[in-house]
Amino acid sequence: MEITIKGDKEFDDVPSISTKALRINLNENIYGTFAEIGAGQETVRQFFRAGGASGTIAKAMSAYDKAFSDSIYGIEKDRRYVTEARLRKMLNHEVRLMEERLTRDMHPNKIFFSYANTVATIDFAKKYRGHGWVGIKYQVEPDQDYNEIILHVRFKENDARLQQETLGVLGTNLIYGAFYKYKKPKKLLQYLYDHLDKDQLEIDTINFAGPAFKDVDNRLMSLQLVKNGMTDAVMFAPDGNNVLPAKVLYKKNILALRGSFRPVTKVNMDMFHKSYEMFIKENKVEEDRTQVVFEITLSNLRAEGEIDEQDFMDRAKLLCSLGQTVLISNFQEYYKLVEYLAQYSKSRMALAMGVNNLIDVFDEKYYRHLSGGILEAFGKLFFKDLRVYLYPMKNEDGTLTTSENLKVHPRMKELYKFFKYNGKVVDITEYDPSTLSVFSRDVLKMIANGESGWEEMLPEGVSKVIKEKSLFSCETEEIYLDK
Structure with missing residues (x-):
């Protein structure tokens, strides 16, 4: 009727x-x-x-x-x-x-x-x-x-x-x-x-x-809330349903990882596991009151100026298959993410990120809209006892970039040293060396070209989900399952 x-x-x-x-x-x-x-x-x-x-x-x-x-x-x-x-x-x-x-x-x-x-x-x-x-x-x-x-x-x-x-x-x-x-x-x-x-x-x-x-799909409806400006961020659970951020984050120790996760790779999961192991050993951090959040910003969802909803769904399905809680936000700058999380918890927080992300954090161009510039942003970012766990980057010549030798703009050098030597930036040392050569862009290119071998770059079970659901424009599973 x-x-x-x-x-x-x-x-x-x-x-x-x-x-x-x-x-x-x-x-x-x-x-x-x-x-x-x-x-x-x-x-x-x-x-x-x-x-x-x-x-x-x-x-x-x-x-x-x-x-x-x-x-x-x-x-x-x-x-x-x-x-x-x-x-x-x-x-x-x-x-x-x-x-x-x-x-x-x-x-x-x-x-x-x-x-x-x-x-x-x-x-x-x-x-x-x-x-x-x-x-x-x-x-x-x-x-x-x-x-x-x-x-x-x-x-x-x-x-x-x-x-x-x-x-x-x-x-x-x-x-x-x-x-x-x-x-x-x-x-x-x-x-x-x-x-x-x-x-x-x-x-x-x-x-x-x-x-x-x-x-x-409530994950897609969750995206619409942020896309339409109805909220700054939404969260959904591994079962695909939207959940109230306040309920999930209330009084929790929070470890956040930002990425494109396109697709989620072994390096993403190694960064998560190693930073989590370090985080729960910190003072004032209780493992049973710790919440891990994988964050994707709208800027990571845009293709040619528009949000690619199918691409978003592909990433969401993979993160859910790994049992992760996902935050979708419109926060381009990290300090806005920390401000948002601090609404719900005054407990200790941490960010896990790669070298390139940390270099961006110290780039002044992202803070020109603030009257206090980068100092205002860093005041908001580090006003709490927040820590950054830094995952190393392997260079083309085989050397590693860590917190000890990364280069920021000369004007930011002393500011970086201040946070580094006050324990705000900590290197992840127990990383898996085999993951350092894994890049999601290479995986995507291999999938698009119908090549084999990309499966080994992803966490266990992820390649199967990609094939079965034909994610990221993957060919039908019949083409790949025997490879």
């Missing part, structure tokens, strides 16, 4: 929030509940004000009291209320009640939904800006399984009332998009900001699930 109303068509102009709510209300098949905690009932208010809500809203509720909320939805193990787990319990509970109380015999054409949010707006001291989880669980056919769209938002406005109003607009956009734009999930993402500005809120996590989104 196609979800349309008489006269339904693509709007040339962005429909108003009241128009969106009214279109939902006038659809005789859409029926559901609203459960909103923490920021008033701003979303359902849009539907009440639009008119015709009696045909759409089965129930609207807001269980503000913690005892009432626990009685309805259960008690969370961590005793927290603004969490993804809480939101999912709310959605599942309300959908179950819908199914129990409204029989299909009486309502054969109804498509049920439950919209929910659990939010903390800005506090009185204006120390914490506020954030929340927002989601919808819904059908697009009466006899079909439910779909889900769940997202996390961070408020940027400095007033609780404004944040509440922003939430109401976002919620209406989400419900409208869920029913009328679900066939175009990338467009649905963009429409979430209808009548909103990116200065009002940030969406840093979103996941789609259900039969309507069976072909949606």
Whole structure:
């Protein structure tokens, strides 16, 4: 059953929030509940004000009291209320009640939904800006399984009332998009900001699930959030689902590795393993509270000025196959990455990088936009007890470049010495010499030319994934599997 109303068509102009709510209300098949905690009932208010809500809203509720909320939805193990787990319990509970109380015999054409949010707006001291989880669980056919769209938002406005109003607009956009734009999930993402500005809120996590989104890869949707400027960075887990960076990084010791990973090679993994071994031996670093992050910047995803989404997916699949957590960011400079990570953890951090990356760090041209230039950037980069683990580079004449003999611009020489001899830059000495001649660009060229031998340059199992999934324009697996 196609979800349309008489006269339904693509709007040339962005429909108003009241128009969106009214279109939902006038659809005789859409029926559901609203459960909103923490920021008033701003979303359902849009539907009440639009008119015709009696045909759409089965129930609207807001269980503000913690005892009432626990009685309805259960008690969370961590005793927290603004969490993804809480939101999912709310959605599942309300959908179950819908199914129990409204029989299909009486309502054969109804498509049920439950919209929910659990939010903390800005506090009185204006120390914490506020954030929340927002989601919808819904059908697009009466006899079909439910779909889900769940997202996390961070408020940027400095007033609780404004944040509440922003939430109401976002919620209406989400419900409208869920029913009328679900066939175009990338467009649905963009429409979430209808009548909103990116200065009002940030969406840093979103996941789609259900039969309507069976072909949606949440890693690609994660990329869209950064690409569209909805957030500075997103994170996804080895299972391919987007995860909340704050949850993964909170109070953790963090080891970050930046690279193109096109594809991930033995040198990348050797750098990771050796730097990790050094990191967990540091003071104040607890292995069971250490998080490793593989970061890819948008600048590493661009081809001829545009982001190559297929290329991104190829890299993502490989990193996931290795069990890694991946951060996609728009941070060109390392200090911005460190600033971002420091939002979530005050514990010790480290960066693992190659010689060329460290030389770039000491290049003044990357800091001309800062009033304080490179000194301001380094103040932000090393204000914490941050350490750089440096992987050596093999030169054409067979010699090695390490922290002891790398050359930076003459003006940066004394600055480099300061950080080097204060223990901020540490050489990785227990490296695997056989990996020093491995370069991802050589692997890509060999794959493109149909050559053999590149498999030995990659971590175990990676070449098999490339062949089976024909990644990086690899020929079909039949060509290579016998080589």
